Structures are given as structure tokens and as C-alpha cells.
Amino acid sequence: MSEGVLEYTRKNLIRRRRIARLIIFGFTVAVLVSAHGTGFRIRDLYRGIPNIIQFLTEDLLPPRFSVWRRFLGPTMETIAMSYAGTFLSVVFAAPLGFLAARNVSPSPVVMQVARAIAVFMRTIPPIVWALLLVSIVGIGPFAGTIALGLSGAGMLIKSYADSIEDIDAGQIEAVRATGAGTFAVMMKGVVPQFSPSFVSWSLYRFDLNIRSAAVVGLVGAGGLGFSLSTAVRLFRYQEAAVAILWILGLILAIEFVTAKLRGHLI
Amino acid sequence: MSDLKIVAQDLYGRSPMRRLMPLWWALGLTALFVVSILGMNLNIARIIEGGDRLVVMLGQMFPPDFSILGRIIGPAIETLYVAILGTFLGVVFSIVIGVLAAHNITPHVTVEIALKGFSAFTRAVPALIWALLFIVAVGLGPLPGILALAVNSIGMLGKVFAESIEEIDKGQIEAVAATGATPLQIISKAIIPSVTPALVSWSLFRLDINIRYSAVLGVVGAGGIGIELVRSTRMLAFDETLTITLLIFVMVWAVEYVNNKIRAFIR
Numbered sequence: 331m332s333e334g335v336l337e338y339t340r341k342n343l344i345r346r347r348r349i350a351r352l353i354i355f356g357f358t359v360a361v362l363v364s365a366h367g368t369g370f371r372i373r374d375l376y377r378g379i380p381n382i383i384q385f386l387t388e389d390l391l392p393p394r395f396s397v398w399r400r401f402l403g404p405t406m407e408t409i410a411m412s413y414a415g416t417f418l419s420v421v422f423a424a425p426l427g428f429l430a431a432r433n434v435s436p437s438p439v440v441m442q443v444a445r446a447i448a449v450f451m452r453t454i455p456p457i458v459w460a461l462l463l464v465s466i467v468g469i470g471p472f473a474g475t476i477a478l479g480l481s482g483a484g485m486l487i488k489s490y491a492d493s494i495e496d497i498d499a500g501q502i503e504a505v506r507a508t509g510a511g512t513f514a515v516m517m518k519g520v521v522p523q524f525s526p527s528f529v530s531w532s533l534y535r536f537d538l539n540i541r542s543a544a545v546v547g548l549v550g551a552g553g554l555g556f557s558l559s560t561a562v563r564l565f566r567y568q569e570a571a572v573a574i575l576w577i578l579g580l581i582l583a584i585e586f587v588t589a590k591l592r593g594h595l596i
Numbered sequence: 597m598s599d600l601k602i603v604a605q606d607l608y609g610r611s612p613m614r615r616l617m618p619l620w621w622a623l624g625l626t627a628l629f630v631v632s633i634l635g636m637n638l639n640i641a642r643i644i645e646g647g648d649r650l651v652v653m654l655g656q657m658f659p660p661d662f663s664i665l666g667r668i669i670g671p672a673i674e675t676l677y678v679a680i681l682g683t684f685l686g687v688v689f690s691i692v693i694g695v696l697a698a699h700n701i702t703p704h705v706t707v708e709i710a711l712k713g714f715s716a717f718t719r720a721v722p723a724l725i726w727a728l729l730f731i732v733a734v735g736l737g738p739l740p741g742i743l744a745l746a747v748n749s750i751g752m753l754g755k756v757f758a759e760s761i762e763e764i765d766k767g768q769i770e771a772v773a774a775t776g777a778t779p780l781q782i783i784s785k786a787i788i789p790s791v792t793p794a795l796v797s798w799s800l801f802r803l804d805i806n807i808r809y810s811a812v813l814g815v816v817g818a819g820g821i822g823i824e825l826v827r828s829t830r831m832l833a834f835d836e837t838l839t840i841t842l843l844i845f846v847m848v849w850a851v852e853y854v855n856n857k858i859r860a861f862i863r
Contacts, residue, residue, distance in 0.1 A: 342601050346861075349861060350861075353858055357727045360680050361680060361681065361684045363677070364676070364677035364678075364680040364681045364684075365681060367673065367677045368677045368678065368681060368737075368738040368739075368742065369738075370681055370738070370742060372738065374739055375685075381733050382734065384728075384733075385729070385732055385733035386733075387747065389732070390729070407635075407636065410631075410633075410635050410636060411632075411634075411636075411675070412630035412634050413628060413629065414629055414632040414633050414636075417625065417626075417628075417629040417632075418629075447603075449849075450845070453845050453848050453849055453852075454765055454844065454845060455808050455809075455811060455843060455848075457724070457812045457815055458684050458811075458812060458825065458841060458844065461815065461825065461826065461829050462653075462829065462837070462841075464829075465649070465829050465832070466649045466650050466653060467642060467643050467646035467649075468639065468642045468643075468646070470636070470637075470638070470639065470749060471636045471638075472636060472638050472643055475633070477638070482644065485792050544725070545722045545724045545725070546723055548724060548728070548815060548816055549815055549826075550727075552636070555725075556720075557727070558725065558728070559816070562732065567732070568695045574721060574725060577721070577722070577725065578717070578720050578721060582718050582720060583613075594625065
């Protein structure tokens with residue numbers, strides 16, 4: 331190795347270390363400024379603990395299990411919202427995913443537009459979509475379904491496009507070399523390679539939607555979240571505890587089922 | 597030969613059941629969708645009316661009212677603060693939990709199981725529900741939001757930190773241990789250096805998630821820009837709603853952008 335290269339590596343290392351220090355310094359300042367700005371003190375942590383314990387032992391626990399049946403309907407509603415939301419986002423995102431993938435998109439302009447739509451839909455949190463939709467279509471699971479559909483589509487367009495970009499170009503070339511047109515190239519060259527990640531991402535989105543569905547209900551968009559926020563607003567914390575256990579159980583159950591399905595399908 | 601023919605011929609070579617498999621799936625999943633929608637007891641009239649409301653709402657949204665920026669910049673900054681502090685506390689506690697829960701260095705297997713169970717629980721309960729509970733427990737203001745994000749972050753980070761410690765090459769720990777190092781020295785000299793990249797990368801990813809949650813904490817009453825958002829929709833001041841939504845968009849996007857830059861640098 332020549333002197334020059336060594337010198338370059340050394341300078342580069344020093345430069346990297348300097349940037350790393352700058353980043354650490356930046357974060358330390360950010361944490362301190364945030365603590366100052368919100369009036370947060372470390373003692374809030376241990377002063378808060380008795381309050382939290384009191385709340386847990388006196389208000390929240392024991393859960394009033396006798397009301398468990400009341401959450402059966404909302405649980406079904408949460409599952410329905412998650413599934414219908416996932417279905418809508420898959421149907422919407424599948425074509426846009428193709429348009430947003432660099433290697434199969436008809437034109438760079440189309441690709442950029444599809445990507446921009448995706449960024450917009452997924453950067454706005456689902457609960458904000460839900461809040462807007464509740465003002466439009468009224469309180470209930472339909473608003474939640476559309477909200478999940480929109481934010482899910484944003485994520486799926488990006489994930490689908492990224493997986494399509496990762497596929498082997500050789501297979502597309504091979505199909506094209508047989509004289510196949512665009513449609514046949516898609517069906518025989520792209521789709522078979524893309525379908526495992528398509529299934530995988532869609533299932534993952536369903537999993538995420540169960541979590542989001544439990545939360546969008548807090549703004550009135552139906553399901554378990556709505557039951558939970560109603561219980562909390564009425565100060566019925568022991569019923570709220572049952573709702574939380576339902577949510578927890580549902581999330582874990584769906585996680586288990588989607589993991590099994592993924593293993594089975596792929 | 598036309599495209600359709602190629603595809604059709606290929607399908608024809610298979611048994612009827614297999615040939616039509618994608619069709620069965622599509623039909624089944626669509627039927628499930630219809631059942632889900634029908635099961636919701638929808639108020640059809642209200643939804644159809646929604647079309648008109650959407651038009652009115654969009655009309656009111658434009659142009660967005662930027663004159664409120666001065667008033668909402670404070671809550672927006674508070675949202676950032678809450679996300680940063682929640683992430684920071686989450687990371688600090690997760691490092692402790694990760695070290696104690698990693699299978700290869702845990703002091704005892706019961707500690708490992710207890711801490712992994714705890715992380716699974718804090719992870720599975722969504723952040724906004726934690727916020728709802730902490731508001732009741734510690735009152736309004738930024739504190740319940742910070743605690744909610746910290747607790748929810750512990751669930752995710754505790755798990756991934758423990759997993760990255762479990763992936764460490766055994767030889768490195770043994771080499772340091774062979775020099776007669778104390779457990780604390782082993783952690784600081786063998787474990788921390790080899791998990792730092794993963795730790796930083798996951799923490800940044802979590803900050804990304806937390807800014808999104810932080811922006812909506814106000815929906816349950818826990819401060820920040822979310823409160824302004826809810827207030828504007830309740831007052832039907834949709835020109836303000838659009839401004840606030842755009843501000844949330846910019847904040848989330850900016851944090852994501854800075855994060856990606858830092859993560860690219862680490863790699």
C-alpha cells in the first residue's frame with residue numbers, strides 16, 4: 331500500500347470519528363433540550379411509580395372478567411376492520427407497486443408519482459386518517475377500515491415495489507427472449523418471483539392492522555379501541571382492563587396465525 | 597402467438613384444481629371481504645352522505661390556514677421532545693434489559709424468561725393504550741406520553757438488543773474473560789462494542805416509530821400536536837386540520853430523512 335492510500339484511509343477514519351462524535355453530541359443536546367422543554371426530571375420517574383402502582387392495584391386490577399362477553403362483538407369488528415382494510419390496501423397497492431418499481435415501471439415519471447402517493451399515504455399516521463374519516467363517514471368501523479386501507483396501501487406500494495426491484499432480471503429477459511409481450515412477461519417472468527414476498531408483506535400488513543385497528547377505535551372508528559376508550563371515559567377501569575386483555579390476546583393470536591400461514595404458504 | 601395464449605396454454609398443462617388455484621384464492625378472499633363489510637352494521641345512508649361531506653371538507657381544507665403556524669409550533673416542538681425523551685428512556689432501560697435477558701450472558705434463566713415475557717407484554721399493548729393508562733396514573737401533560745413511548749419502546753428494543761447480544765461470537769467474550777475481566781468489564785469491553793452498530797440502528801428506527809406515535813398522542817389527551825389536530829376536527833376548522841396534518845407530515849418525514857442519513861453513515 332502506498333503512502334497516499336494510507337494517508338487517505340487515516341484521514342477518512344479521523345473524519346468518520348469526527349462525524350460520529352458530532353452525532354453523539356447532537357443527540358445528547360437533543361435529549362437535554364427535550365428534558366428542559368418538557369420539564370422532565372428523573373425524579374418524575376420514581377415519583378410517578380407510586381401513582382402508577384396505586385392505579386394498577388386499586389383501579390385497574392382485578393379485571394372484571396364477568397363483562398368479557400361484551401367485548402366479543404367489538405373483537406369480531408376489529409378483525410373485520412383489519413381484514414377489510416388489508417384487502418383494500420392489497421387491491422389498491424398491487425397495481426401501483428408494479429408502477430412504482432424501477433425495473434418494470436412504464437416510465438420514470440409514473441414511478442415517481444406512484445412513490446410520492448405511497449409516501450404521502452403512509453407518512454400520515456393511521457389514526458389521523460381515522461380522525462378525518464370519522465368526520466366524513468361518521469363514527470363506526472367503516473371509517474376505521476378506510477383509514478387502515480389508506481395507510482396500509484402506502485406501506486404496501488413501497489414494499490411491493492422494493493421486492494419487485496429485487497427480482498432476478500435474467501428471468502424477465504429469458505421470458506422476453508421467447509418473443510412474449512408485456513402481459514406474458516409480467517405473468518411468467520415477474521409474478522412467479524414476486525408472489526412469495528407479495529404474500530409475506532400482505533400478511534405482515536394484516537398483522538400490523540390488528541394493532542392499528544385496536545387503536546383507531548380510540549377516535550371513534552369502532553372495534554375494541556372504541557370499547558376501551560368508552561370504558562376509560564366512564565372511569566370503569568376494571569372493564570378497561572378486560573378490554574386491554576382482549577386486545578393483547580387478539581394481537582398475539584393473530585401474530586401466531588399469520589406466522590403459521592406464512593410458513594405454510596411460502 | 598398472443599400473450600394470453602401463452603399464459604393460457606401454460607395453465608392448461610396443469611390439473612383443473614391447480615390451474616384455477618389463484619382464482620379460488622381470489623374468490624375466497626373477496627367473499628371474506630364482503631362478509632367483513634356486511635358484518636359491520638353499516639349506516640349506508642350516512643356513508644353515501646359522506647360523499648357530499650368529503651366535497652365540503654375538501655372545499656374547506658383549501659387553502660390551508662397557515663396563520664395558525666405560530667400557535668401550533670409550540671405543540672409541534674413538544675411532540676419532538678416527547679419522542680426524543682421516550683426513545684432515550686426506552687433505549688437506556690432496554691440496554692439493561694437486553695444484557696440481563698440475553699441467553700448467553702443472563703445471570704439466571706428465570707431472569708431471562710421474566711424479562712422476555714415483560715418485553716413481549718409491553719410490545720403487544722399499543723403505545724396509545726399505554727398513553728391512555730398513564731394519563732390516568734400520572735395526569736395530563738407530556739409525562740404520560742414520554743412514559744408510554746418509553747414502555748412501548750422497551751418491548752421492542754429489549755427484545756432486539758437481547759437478540760443482537762445472543763448473536764455475538766462466543767470467542768470474543770471468552771477472550772476478554774480469559775484476561776481475568778470482571779462481568780462489568782466483559783460487558784463494556786466485549787459485548788457493548790460488538791452490538792453498538794445494531795443498537796444504534798435499532799434505536800434510530802425506534803425514534804422513527806416514536807415520532808409517529810408522539811404526533812398522535814394528543815388524540816388520547818397526552819399533549820403535543822395531536823391535541824391541536826383533534827381540536828380542529830371537532831371545531832370543523834378543516835383549513836387548520838390540513839395545516840396541522842401537513843406539519844405532522846413534514847416532522848415525520850424530516851426525522852425519517854435525518855435517520856436515513858445517519859444510518860447510511862453507520863453502514
